[in-house]
Amino acid sequence: MICVGIDVSKRKSTVCFMAPGDKIIRRPFDVKHTKEELQPLVDEIRVQAKYDEIKVVMESTGVYHLSIAYFLQQNGIFVSVVNALKVANFNKAENFRHTKTDSIDSTNIARYGIAYWAKLPQFDLNGDKYFLLKRLCDAYLNFSEERSRILLQLQSQLEQTMPGIFDLFGGFDINSGKGKLLDFLERYCHIEDIIAKSEAEFVSSYREWAKEKGYRSNESKAATIYAQAKNGIPSIPNNPIVRETIMW
Incomplete structure (x- = not known):
């Protein structure tokens, strides 16, 4: 058996090939998270896999491990993403070196993989899709909160540029960020x-705008x-700066 321990960082990872008995097959080396550098790693793993069973082990690092884990698994390689605390506890129990460097960490991850070889969970694309979906939902909620904040700020500004216009139009939907008033602000x-304008000119302009936007053309x-x-x-x-803050 050969375990490939990978210590994942933001844009690169440190890789160590190890066999049982702490036998280093290849000393730790760095690879960037790009196809250009990950493909040679895939090729090397495939060469080693011709002679022995091989598994890749890395710690879960929030999002940084996802790109390399996906890439390796999509190339038919067994990948296991493990809890970093489990690796830390293993190292502590085995009295391995506590000095933290990427090289030492990748070696210790490989040792962990060999020790728990039969129990290594295979990286689950669907499981991490749930994780990614959660991140998308969080991003959406953050966006929605920011949009609501901006719309409330806009409401306050309108009371200074066109007092009463918000109530006259019935406001706008804070959740969807849509409404007749927002369309009206594109022109006024x-x-x-x-x-x-004269009243007649404005009424004519308003009716033209309403027809263009698909609203009822209400003269009154x-x-x-x-x-x-x-x-x-x-x-x-009414100056360019004020208009810019409203239109933004």
Whole structure:
């Protein structure tokens, strides 16, 4: 049997080939997490596999181990991803060197693999798909929270540029980030954009916009918006910086 112990880092890994009895088949060496450097590792493992059973063992490192584990397993190599605490406890029980270097760590991982050869769990793509799905869900939730924060900030800004417009349109959906008001802001984001026109001009422009966006072309709604704009007092000026913060 030959165990390939891999100590995984962010962009590279340290690899050690070991046989029982602490026999080093190949001294620890580094490989980057690229196809160009991982393919020769695959080739070497396949050569060794012609003469003896071979397994690859690495510690679970959050996400860093995933790329190399996937690559090796997709090339038909047995890969086992083990809990780092189990390896640490094994090293402590066996009184192995406590100095931490990538080379020593890869050697100790290989020793662990040989000691627990028959019990090594095979890397489960589906199991890690669950892990990846969880990360995607976390990212989605973070994105949703950030979007909600931005929309609430926008609501506050609108009270300064077009007082009352939020309530007049019934707001917007904080969860979906969609709504008639958001579409309206693409054309009008300050009271002065509205009152720069005559009421007839604004009503005509509003109806044209509503038709273009697929909304009901309501003349009375346009007149109400115009009247409110004429009566409103903005607290911040209509300038490029203000417009940029709203449109962003």
